[in-house]
Amino acid sequence: MAQLKNVLEKPSSFYDVFLRKPDKYQQDTHYCPGCGHGILHKLIAEAIDDFGIADRTIMISPVGCSVFVYYYFDTGNFQVAHGRAPAVATGIKRNHPDSIVISYQGDGDLGAIGGNNILQAANRGESITVFFVNNAIYGMTGGQMAPTTLLGQKTMTSPYGRKATWEGYPLKVSELLSTLEAPVYIERVALTYGKELMKARKAVRKAIQTQIDGKGFSLVEALSMCPSGWRKTPVDAKKWVKEEMEKTFPLGVYKDITAEREKGSWDRRFEEVPLDKYHELLGLTGKAKEIGGDMSKVEEKYRNPEFLIAGFGGQGVLLLGKALAETGMRHNWNSTWIPSYGPEMRGGTANCHVKISDKKIGSPVVDNPDVLIVLNQPSLDKFEKDLKPGGLLIYNTTMIHKKPTRTDIDILPMPASEMADKLGSLRVANMVIIGAIIEKTKLFDLDVVFDTLNNIVSHKKFIPMNIDAINKGIEYVKNYKG
Amino acid sequence: MAKELIKGNEAVIKGALLAGCDAYFGYPITPASEIAHAAAKYFPLAGKVFLQGESEVASIQMCYGAAGTGIRVMTASSGPGLSLKQEGISYSAGSELPIVIVDIVRGGPGLGNIAPEQSDYNQMVKGGGHGNYKLLVLAPNSAQEMCDFTMLAFELADKYRNPVVVLTDGFNGQMMEPVDFPEPVKTKPDKTDWAVMGNAKTRKNLINSIYLDPEEMERHNIKLQKKYAEMEKNEIRFEEYKLNDAEVVGVAYGTVSRVMSSAIDEARKKGIKAGMLRPITLFPFPKPKFLELAESSTVKAFTVIEMSNGQMVDDVRLVVEGRKPVYFYGRMGGVVPKVSEIVEQFEKALK
Numbered sequence: 045m046a047q048l049k050n051v052l053e054k055p056s057s058f059y060d061v062f063l064r065k066p067d068k069y070q071q072d073t074h075y076c077p078g079c080g081h082g083i084l085h086k087l088i089a090e091a092i093d094d095f096g097i098a099d100r101t102i103m104i105s106p107v108g109c110s111v112f113v114y115y116y117f118d119t120g121n122f123q124v125a126h127g128r129a130p131a132v133a134t135g136i137k138r139n140h141p142d143s144i145v146i147s148y149q150g151d152g153d154l155g156a157i158g159g160n161n162i163l164q165a166a167n168r169g170e171s172i173t174v175f176f177v178n179n180a181i182y183g184m185t186g187g188q189m190a191p192t193t194l195l196g197q198k199t200m201t202s203p204y205g206r207k208a209t210w211e212g213y214p215l216k217v218s219e220l221l222s223t224l225e226a227p228v229y230i231e232r233v234a235l236t237y238g239k240e241l242m243k244a245r246k247a248v249r250k251a252i253q254t255q256i257d258g259k260g261f262s263l264v265e266a267l268s269m270c271p272s273g274w275r276k277t278p279v280d281a282k283k284w285v286k287e288e289m290e291k292t293f294p295l296g297v298y299k300d301i302t303a304e305r306e307k308g309s310w311d312r313r314f315e316e317v318p319l320d321k322y323h324e325l326l327g328l329t330g331k332a333k334e335i336g337g338d339m340s341k342v343e344e345k346y347r348n349p350e351f352l353i354a355g356f357g358g359q360g361v362l363l364l365g366k367a368l369a370e371t372g373m374r375h376n377w378n379s380t381w382i383p384s385y386g387p388e389m390r391g392g393t394a395n396c397h398v399k400i401s402d403k404k405i406g407s408p409v410v411d412n413p414d415v416l417i418v419l420n421q422p423s424l425d426k427f428e429k430d431l432k433p434g435g436l437l438i439y440n441t442t443m444i445h446k447k448p449t450r451t452d453i454d455i456l457p458m459p460a461s462e463m464a465d466k467l468g469s470l471r472v473a474n475m476v477i478i479g480a481i482i483e484k485t486k487l488f489d490l491d492v493v494f495d496t497l498n499n500i501v502s503h504k505k506f507i508p509m510n511i512d513a514i515n516k517g518i519e520y521v522k523n524y525k526g
Numbered sequence: 527m528a529k530e531l532i533k534g535n536e537a538v539i540k541g542a543l544l545a546g547c548d549a550y551f552g553y554p555i556t557p558a559s560e561i562a563h564a565a566a567k568y569f570p571l572a573g574k575v576f577l578q579g580e581s582e583v584a585s586i587q588m589c590y591g592a593a594g595t596g597i598r599v600m601t602a603s604s605g606p607g608l609s610l611k612q613e614g615i616s617y618s619a620g621s622e623l624p625i626v627i628v629d630i631v632r633g634g635p636g637l638g639n640i641a642p643e644q645s646d647y648n649q650m651v652k653g654g655g656h657g658n659y660k661l662l663v664l665a666p667n668s669a670q671e672m673c674d675f676t677m678l679a680f681e682l683a684d685k686y687r688n689p690v691v692v693l694t695d696g697f698n699g700q701m702m703e704p705v706d707f708p709e710p711v712k713t714k715p716d717k718t719d720w721a722v723m724g725n726a727k728t729r730k731n732l733i734n735s736i737y738l739d740p741e742e743m744e745r746h747n748i749k750l751q752k753k754y755a756e757m758e759k760n761e762i763r764f765e766e767y768k769l770n771d772a773e774v775v776g777v778a779y780g781t782v783s784r785v786m787s788s789a790i791d792e793a794r795k796k797g798i799k800a801g802m803l804r805p806i807t808l809f810p811f812p813k814p815k816f817l818e819l820a821e822s823s824t825v826k827a828f829t830v831i832e833m834s835n836g837q838m839v840d841d842v843r844l845v846v847e848g849r850k851p852v853y854f855y856g857r858m859g860g861v862v863p864k865v866s867e868i869v870e871q872f873e874k875a876l877k
Contacts, residue, residue, distance in 0.1 A: 100724050
């Protein structure tokens with residue numbers, strides 16, 4: 045008797061009256077007679093009741109006949125885009141690991157338009173429960189072919205019957221997903237007769253229990269009737285599931301490693317970090333040497349200077365620019381740095397523009413630099429013409445053999461790569477040049493420059509070599525008799 | 527050192543965490559990838575969720591799910607990725623979900639290139655997805671604003687229950703500048719009246735964009751339009767530069783506005799009275815200010831400069847309505863207009 049009562053009673057996680065349903069029949073569902081959705085809804089609702097999880101449960105309604113799941117379930121509800129339920133479920137569950145997230149999807153939704161979404165969510169082992177209703181047809185939109193439509197089956201969009209060589213084979217979702225490592229439980233059931241229904245009931249409960257236990261991704265594929273879409277009576281529809289669908293989609297457990305998985309092992313939880321730790325974790329609490337720079341004391345041609353630095357990718361061009369920009373900032377000036385970016389940086393030539401100013405910087409783009417630094421021949425060829433008359437050109441004689449041709453500029457040739465090599469690494473050629481810039485322009489306080497290296501040189505053990513290189517550059521300019 | 531020399535893209539993420547962002551879902555794309563890199567690095571340290579989605583389509587839907595539970599969430603991408611996200615953006619606008627979307631625009635159409643363009647104006651400001659919706663769009667032009675506007679975007683998204691876009695070009699994402707980072711935001715709004723959090727208090731709530739009954743759908747749409755009107759009333763932001771005596775009003779946003787401010791200084795050296803109106807909110811568009819300038823007796827013309835085929839200029843023309851000539855000059859493909867080119871356009875406008 046108790047069991048009979050259970051069968052006849054409305055689970056309490058269904059609403060008594062479906063107030064969200066925009067018609068006057070608010071105690072009837074919108075499903076057609078003989079449809080399988082109502083059966084599955086009830087099995088899920090009973091499980092939610094029995095596990096006492098209605099408050100924690102979030103149901104996701106897909107697009108398709110079950111678009112209105114939220115009419116019925118007295119739980120938290122999301123209605124979502126076609127096929128995207130697993131992605132939405134991911135967004136919910138990752139942020140609310142204690143919620144029970146149930147993604148309810150049809151065959152078009154899950155197997156066709158959302159194919160990649162279910163595959164990837166399963167592969168990530170999202171700790172969610174997916175109920176996949178396979179009725180081999182699109183019901184809501186009027187009986188079109190589904191990815192699970194059987195071979196030979198006639199639908200509105202396969203009016204001559206599905207052909208393997210034209211539309212491909214019926215998609216076997218349970219088989220496919222059970223090849224993945226992450227999912228913990230996958231079973232195919234049928235919403236048809238007594239024995240099958242008891243198995244379906246068990247599977248629904250197990251799939252939800254798995255989530256409660258934090259064991260990861262589970263999916264139950266339910267073969268279901270669509271008498272309207274199939275143009276069959278409800279009685280014939282059930283028979284067709286058993287006699288035809290089950291041949292293509294055999295029932296059974298496709299994957300079950302629930303016993304091997306520890307409880308909570310696939311829950312994703314994070315420790316709350318107090319707000320007063322934020323600046324520290326964002327790297328904003330370091331002490332850096334800063335001074336108030338005075339641009340008016342700088343020689344006029346280098347006042348609020350604009351730099352263009354160019355060379356091969358890998359010559360430290362971008363880092364050189366960053367060092368200038370950061371040092372400028374530490375003199376309490378404004379500075380901007382923009383790189384050439386993307387494929388250009390990978391193997392080709394790279395350049396960056398740097399502006400330093402005691403005023404607000406408008407355009408960060410350097411069209412005509414005050415100081416042009418070139419580390420290779422193509423860069424000299426490309427940018428020499430852009431240097432301002434009277435501007436400073438520093439070029440790397442180790443790599444550049446064709447001399448600059450302009451006579452209206454200040455030229456400093458220096459064997460930067462050779463000097464760097466002597467110091468132990470070609471990589472510090474950029475620092476040798478920074479030394480030269482410091483000595484030529486007198487823009488920067490040397491201590492600030494050295495301190496800046498802590499921020500821009502990634503391996504601390506190389507800082508002494510970088511300092512040596514800067515000193516060598518300074519020395520070179522002091523001794524240079526051009 | 528709350529001040530740091532930092533790329534605009536990275537400043538977005540530090541700003542986001544300081545604004546109380548709880549989750550980031552995204553898919554890599556140049557020139558926006560540093561945003562994902564920084565999120566992947568810092569979000570876990572702050573006990574927040576970073577997850578690389580399988581696609582842009584999925585990433586924005588993960589945001590839909592997360593935002594629907596009442597947390598602060600964001601994603602970032604560039605043009606081709608935003609085209610894919612339009613599905614989720616339309617749903618988010620329909621379901622009224624606060625999501626922050628950062629768009630670091632690159633060259634298009636199609637795969638285009640990774641150089642800076644402003645050709646996503648139409649798809650972000652005019653609504654690139656289906657339906658009668660608007661996004662609130664903020665257009666930063668410096669690394670500092672990348673941080674500040676991202677923070678502001680979270681506040682506005684919650685205030686209006688609407689997706690908010692931070693729209694800028696590849697240059698502004700890649701540029702490094704000093705940024706002053708503020709203290710973290712301490713309080714966030716209570717959303718238990720609408721969000722679905724998986725608890726008893728929010729059990730009756732529903733995140734939804736379907737209204738089967740046409741009258742009901744229309745009522746929902748009217749409600750949305752009222753919200754957009756509120757934004758137009760309250761949220762217009764712009765920057766003026768030397769407009770007082772300007773005869774030619776330059777109009778630009780993002781990196782172009784920086785170049786334009788330099789061009790105005792150059793133009794003035796030549797005796798050209800140029801000024802700039804820089805829209806900061808692209809929606810709501812600063813219509814009242816444009817109208818005021820269009821009706822001013824000093825102003826002779828408007829010159830709109832964009833790194834696109836001319837998208838914002840349509841909005842300028844809609845407001846100016848023929849009161850004054852509106853000229854357009856654009857560069858495409860990732861070419862940034864030079865100061866000299868803009869000065870030339872000012873000269874032309876006054877001829």
